[in-house]
Amino acid sequence: xxxxxxxxxxxxxKKITPFLGKQIIKVLTxxxxxxxxxxLFQLMDSIMxxxxxxxxxxxxxxxxxxxxxxxxxxxxxYVKQNIKxxxxxxxxxxxxxxxxxxxxxxxxxxxxxxxxxxCTGSNANMLSGELATYLxxxxxxxxxxxxxxKEFLQFHKLQKSPESAVKFLQYGGMPYxxxxxxxDQMPFEYLRNVYATILLRDVVSRENIRNVAxxxxxxxxxxxxxxxxxxxxNISRYLKSQRVSMSPQLVINYLKVLTNAFFIHKAVRTNIExxxxxxxxxxxxxxxxxxxxxxxGHSQKMDNNQLLENAVFLHLMQQDFKVFVGQLGTQExxxxxxxxxxxxxxxxxxxxxxxxxxxxEFGNLLMIKDNFPKYVVSLNDTLIGNNYKGIxxxxxxxxxxxxx
Numbered sequence: 354x355x356x357x358x359x360x361x362x363x364x365x366x367k368k369i370t371p372f373l374g375k376q377i378i379k380v381l382t383x384x385x386x387x388x389x390x391x392x393l394f395q396l397m398d399s400i401m402x403x404x405x406x407x408x409x410x411x412x413x414x415x416x417x418x419x420x421x422x423x424x425x426x427x428x429x430x431y432v433k434q435n436i437k438x439x440x441x442x443x444x445x446x447x448x449x450x451x452x453x454x455x456x457x458x459x460x461x462x463x464x465x466x467x468x469x470x471x472c473t474g475s476n477a478n479m480l481s482g483e484l485a486t487y488l489x490x491x492x493x494x495x496x497x498x499x500x501x502x503k504e505f506l507q508f509h510k511l512q513k514s515p516e517s518a519v520k521f522l523q524y525g526g527m528p529y530x531x532x533x534x535x536x537d538q539m540p541f542e543y544l545r546n547v548y549a550t551i552l553l554r555d556v557v558s559r560e561n562i563r564n565v566a567x568x569x570x571x572x573x574x575x576x577x578x579x580x581x582x583x584x585x586x587n588i589s590r591y592l593k594s595q596r597v598s599m600s601p602q603l604v605i606n607y608l609k610v611l612t613n614a615f616f617i618h619k620a621v622r623t624n625i626e627x628x629x630x631x632x633x634x635x636x637x638x639x640x641x642x643x644x645x646x647x648x649x650g651h652s653q654k655m656d657n658n659q660l661l662e663n664a665v666f667l668h669l670m671q672q673d674f675k676v677f678v679g680q681l682g683t684q685e686x687x688x689x690x691x692x693x694x695x696x697x698x699x700x701x702x703x704x705x706x707x708x709x710x711x712x713x714e715f716g717n718l719l720m721i722k723d724n725f726p727k728y729v730v731s732l733n734d735t736l737i738g739n740n741y742k743g744i745x746x747x748x749x750x751x752x753x754x755x756x757x
Contacts, residue, residue: 354411356398359391360508360531366395369471369495373400374441378463378488379471382480383497384615384640385448385555386547388528389473392497393445396471400443408437410444410468414451425458432462442468450474450559456487463491473497475555477613498671499641500526502664502753509535515733518750522660525643544647555614562610570597571607575617575637576649579659580687582622582634582678583608608637615640618670623677625689625721636678638666657732658703661749662687665701665730668753684717690757696725697757705734705746718744728752 365381372379373396381389390413400407410432412419422428428446436442444462449455449472462468474480484492500508502521508531511517524535527547533539552568562568570592585601585608592599599607611617618638622631639645642660649656669676669690679686679698688699698721700714718727719742727744730752739746747755 354409356394357391359394360528361395362388362392362504364501364504365392365495365497366399369396370399372493373443373471374469376463376466378459378484378492379469380480380484380492380494381471381473381497382477382494382615383473383475384499385475385551386527386529387497387499387615387640389475389497390447391528393447393471393473397443397445400441404441407441407443408435410435410442411447412445413447415448422452424453425455428452428455428458429461432458432468436467444468444470444472446470446472448473448475450476450479456484459484460487463488475551475614476559477615478559496673498526498667500528501668501671502526502750513750513754515748515750518732518748518753519657521753522642522657522664522749523646525641525646527641527643530643540643541647544641544643548644548648551614551616556610556616560610560613562607567592567597567599567603568607568610570595571599571604572611572648575611576639576645579638579645580636580662583637584634616644618666620666620676620678620688622680623689625679625681625686630677631680638663640667642667661703661730661732662701664749664753665699668755669697669699669757672757674757681717681720684720686717686721696723698725698727700727700729702729702731705729705731715741715744726757 369379381392383389397409400409412422412431422431432444459470462470480494502518505521505526506513506517508528520535524530524540527544529543530540533543556562556568557565574588574591585604588604589599589601612619618640619635620638621635623629642663666676666688669688674690674692674697677689679689686698687701690697698718700718702710702714705711705714714729718729721727729744729746730749733748
């Protein structure tokens with residue numbers, strides 16, 4: 354096969370490559386159009402560079418030439434026909450959830466150990482349901498996200514600067530935008546098409562959503578309330594005030610299908626002192642800022658605070674942190690991020706414009722008595738130094754370059 358040209362994303366390939374050739378299924382998950390296919394291409398090149406005699410079997414369920422592979426029997430037949438005995442065989446399947454009962458074929462191929470299996474999917478149900486049932490303990494998941502700020506600069510050949518950070522907040526990190534450019538309305542036209550694809554293929558069709566208008570009303574509500582605590586009852590009451598009747602249970606169900614498609618992500622509230630999870634009240638953030646802006650519109654004066662918070666959340670999550678909203682007594686900590694026993698605390702504000710704001714943002718973090726790193730992130734401030742009583746203040750474009 355002819356592998357298309359690509360810009361490398363080594364953050365992901367370095368994590369996945371050590372597992373190539375190992376008897377474990379590699380599953381790349383993430384929202385549609387975040388670049389999973391191109392990471393597969395990079396892995397193929399890595400394999401061929403080490404062994405030019407390797408046999409690559411590639412199935413892309415979005416391409417017409419593979420539409421005949423409808424179920425697990427078709428998949429098994431195709432793979433068996435393309436296996437080359439006496440050679441290393443690698444099976445790559447893109448958007449595997451489109452194949453009915455794919456997990457039965459994968460289980461059989463895994464048991465026979467005739468090829469290394471790497472696949473991608475755009476729905477979390479694939480792991481919580483289909484794969485988990487048949488292949489528990491036999492696969493490893495890699496979460497693929499839209500471009501980080503560092504990747505965004507690389508793809509668009511931009512220098513790190515406050516202006517570049519604002520571009521990132523505006524256009525987001527969908528990789529294909531490098532083909533379109535970051536000018537005028539063309540990026541948003543593309544992003545609206547991506548949104549329609551996600552909505553129709555990964556949400557409405559897969560989850561059998563009956564009332565698409567209700568779902569779109571909910572998405573609009575989320576887009577306008579980034580960083581606000583959610584409750585299904587409150588959302589239901591708000592929508593009712595807009596003459597949209599949606600029960601709290603339906604709100605919960607629709608939020609779940611949107612998170613399953615990796616379109617939004619949930620941050621639950623936790624008590625910092627004991628990491629007890631609160632059952633009520635969580636926040637939702639978009640996987641891609643550009644997609645959110647394509648739906649909601651982008652007004653810098655009104656939106657930057659929300660986009661800033663969303664960007665910080667994504668930066669933490671892209672580095673494999675589990676991200677919570679912190680609660681300490683009556684005070685809220687914007688983000689508590691945990692990974693491998695290490696915590697990072699982050700407060701986010703648009704501007705440290707006065708002493709009251711400074712005292713609030715730094716004061717909340719000063720109440721935390723452990724020695725884990727603590728940050729205050731603002732959009733583009735010069736009011737204070739980089740360190741205040743052990744708390745580090747960074748502007749967004751600096752924070753988004755950090756490897757935490």
